Amino acid sequence: MSLDTVAEDIKDDARDRAERIRNEADERADEIVAEAEADAEEIRAEREREIERRIEQEREQKLSSAKLEAKQKRLEGRRIVLEDTRDEAESRIADLSGERREEVTRALLDDAAAEFDEGDTVRISGRADDADLLESLVAEYDGFEHAGEVDCLGGVVAESDASRVRVNNTFDSVLDSVWEDRLQEISTRLFEQ
Template sequence: MSLDTVVEDIREEAHARAENIREEGETRAEEIVADAEDDAAEIRAEAEREADREIEQLREQRLSSAELEAKQERLEARRDVLGDVREAVEEELASLEGDTREELTRTLLSAASDEFEDGDDVRVYGRAEDRDLLESIVDDYDGYEVAGERDCLGGVVVESEGSRVRVNNTFDSILEDVWEDNLREISGRLFDQ
């Protein structure tokens, strides 16, 4: 074999090898580009999904916030109405007169007197406007005296130093107990629950 033939064979082999390397390079480059395009598409799809999740989350937060605000406004309006009703009841109790006021006051003093022993010195307190009424009622009880005034809607506060007992039978305290015990029912009637 001649030197030219060997050189030509080496050249052909080098060309063939270069062509193989070039083809492998192009194939590898195409694979890299395809992988990069797939990665880009996946990143874009994930970004879109994340944006959709954030939009939905923001929408839910705003909706929840609006619902909470509306609920708070309804509760505040209900509290205002309940406060108005309570105020109206207090005004009605404070304005009771005549036989009705006397009967209620007698009943409350009688209930309070069960807590005291015979012979106790018992002091009775009540609303300033009820002093004459209290004086006439207390005359029916031995050892009882009207000792002063209390800021209340009516009724009595009765106490004895000897027994260290104080009974608060004011209209205010009775109203408070009745109000607390029946608040759910009152609210239900007012707001059709």
Template sequence: MSLETVVEDIRDEARERAKEIRADAEERADDIVAEAEADADEIVAEAEADVEAEIEQEREQKLSSAKLEAKQMRLEARRDALQSVRSTVEDRIAAIDGDEREELTRELLDAASTEFGDEDVRVFGRADDEALLSDILDDYDGYEYAGEYDCLGGVVVESDASRVRVNNTFDSVLEDVWENNLKAISARLFDEEQ
């Protein structure tokens, strides 16, 4: 074997080795690219899932917020309607006059009188009822009209001797009736089942 043949064999062997190295490198490069593409696909899938989750969460928050706002608006509308009904009732009560007003005022005064013995008693009432109260108080010994009380009607009766004050105004009666029947009033007004 000549030196040239040996050199040629080494060169052939080197070329074969270079081909193998190149093939291995290309295979490794393909594996790296495939792995990178798989990682990229996974990252994209995770990002899409995150975006979808965020969109769903935001949608749920907006839906929840809209439901809460709608509920608050319904409650506010109900409050307004109940207040309107109450105002109408107050206006009708304030408009009671004549014998009916006298009868109701006497009943409230009689009910308040049970708290007082033979004491001197001061009676307060609505400014427009001064004449009515003065006439009614003529029938009660030791009772005198003492001035105005801001109310729809009825009486506030007090005595220094017993330090008792009884509020028997139309307002206080309405407040008790309103509170005791608010659920039924609301149910009837808004067609709800009780």
């Protein structure tokens, strides 16, 4: 074999080895690129899912906040309507007059009188505008006297030192009691849906 042939065989082997190395390097480069693209796709997909989760969380938070705000406004509106209704009731009660006012005041005085022992000195107070009415009603009871005025819509406050009893039968106290006992019913009637 000649030196040229050996040199040519070495060159061919070197070229074959270089071609194999290049092919392996290209395959490895393709694998690395494919892995990198897969990783990039996975990262992109995860980021998209995270962004979608954040968007959904924000949407839920804003929706929840809007619902809460709407509920608060609805409750505030109901509170205002209830206050207006209460004010209207107080106004109508304060405006009772004539026989109806006398009838209601007499019933409240009768109820208060039942709380005292016979022979007690009982002082009756009421609204300043009802002084004449109270004077005439108190005259019907032994030991009762008109004692002046209290700030109220009407009715009576009865007191006796002897029995240490104080009965608040004012229109205000009756309205407070009825209002408290019937608030749920009042709300239902006002805000039926």
